[in-house]
Amino acid sequence: KAGVTQTPRYLIKTRGQQVTLSCSPISGHRSVSWYQQTPGQGLQFLFEYFSETQRNKGNFPGRFSGRQFSNSRSEMNVSTLELGDSALYLCASSLVAGPEEKLFFGSGTQLSVL
Amino acid sequence: AQSVTQLGSHVSVSEGALVLLRCNYSSSVPPYLFWYVQYPNQGLQLLLKYTSAATLVKGINGFEAEFKKSETSFHLTKPSAHMSDAAEYFCAVSDHKFSGGYNKLIFGAGTRLAVHP
Numbered sequence: 551k552a553g554v555t556q557t558p559r560y561l562i563k564t565r566g567q568q569v570t571l572s573c574s575p576i577s578g579h580r581s582v583s584w585y586q587q588t589p590g591q592g593l594q595f596l597f598e599y600f601s602e603t604q605r606n607k608g609n610f611p612g613r614f615s616g617r618q619f620s621n622s623r624s625e626m627n628v629s630t631l632e633l634g635d636s637a638l639y640l641c642a643s644s645l646v647a648g649p650e651e652k653l654f655f656g657s658g659t660q661l662s663v664l
Numbered sequence: 665a666q667s668v669t670q671l672g673s674h675v676s677v678s679e680g681a682l683v684l685l686r687c688n689y690s691s692s693v694p695p696y697l698f699w700y701v702q703y704p705n706q707g708l709q710l711l712l713k714y715t716s717a718a719t720l721v722k723g724i725n726g727f728e729a730e731f732k733k734s735e736t737s738f739h740l741t742k743p744s745a746h747m748s749d750a751a752e753y754f755c756a757v758s759d760h761k762f763s764g765g766y767n768k769l770i771f772g773a774g775t776r777l778a779v780h781p
Contacts, residue, residue: 554707583767593754593771606768640707647767649760650696650715655707 551576554656556641562662568629571659575622575643582624583653584616587638596639599624600647628661636663666691666757670772677779683727683742685775687755690736696758697738698769699729703751711753714738725749750779 555574563569575582583598595608599618616626622643628635638660642653671686689695696715700708712723719731729740738755753776756769 581767585769585771592773593756593769595759595768595770598767608768642708642767644767649758649767650713651767652710652713653708653767653769655700655709657705657707 554641554643554654556639556656556659558659559657560660560662562664563631564664565631565633567631568627569631569661570625570627571639571641571661573624573626573641573643573656575624575641576654579643579645579654580622581644581647581651582618582622583642583644584624584626585640585642586610587640587658588636593640596626598647605647631663633663635661637661666693666695666759666770668755668757668770668772670753670755670775672775673773674776674778677745677777679747679779679781680744683740683745683749683777685740685753685755685777687729687738687740687772688736689738689755689757691757693760696760697729697731698756698758699723699727699738699740700754700756700771701751702754702774708754711740745777745779747779747781750777752776 581600584596597607618624638658640658642655644651667690669688698713699711714731722728755772759768
């Protein structure tokens with residue numbers, strides 16, 4: 551069974567641009583969540599989707615958005631990029647949405663904002 | 665609100681020595697606790713999780729953790745370190761409502777484990 555796939559692996563953007571990151575969960579998984587990882591702030595929850603509905607959102611500005619498609623694939627979008635958005639963005643999937651669920655993480659998309 | 669504190673951002677041990685990575689949590693509800701490991705240039709992989717079934721939890725790669733409610737701790741241990749254990753380890757608590765059903769993890773800052781010959 552294929553793992554969680556994130557594309558692209560690396561991205562370089564300039565301030566003010568927007569970016570879209572993609573995540574394909576493990577087949578059959580319906581919950582997809584996104585995390586931002588930076589050296590200064592560590593791992594921070596962005597949002598979680600289950601059956602195309604955003605169930606929870608972290609403390610990030612509205613420039614960060616996401617969506618989930620009927621096949622459970624998910625995208626996240628960051629508009630008007632700032633230098634501080636440079637980070638590793640990790641996607642995780644699970645079979646169902648529950649507090650005890652094991653999350654399966656992708657290798658991430660490394661975003662650099664210049 | 666739930667939170668996690670990992671004591672020690674860097675831990676260094678000799679190969680064959682005991683590994684002890686410390687994690688303390690704060691939770692207003694019975695917690696679900698996790699340890700994840702991250703190898704360089706990779707995502708996170710679950711080592712083990714506590715979901716109230718047993719206080720001593722065994723995970724993959726010889727790791728285990730003990731839930732101690734009185735100490736609000738969930739420390740990770742391994743009796744004998746291998747070179748391949750060198751990685752970053754994250755303790756996490758599920759930020760859930762008692763009747764909720766969603767995934768949201770609150771992670772600690774991480775502990776980088778170095779294993780030297």
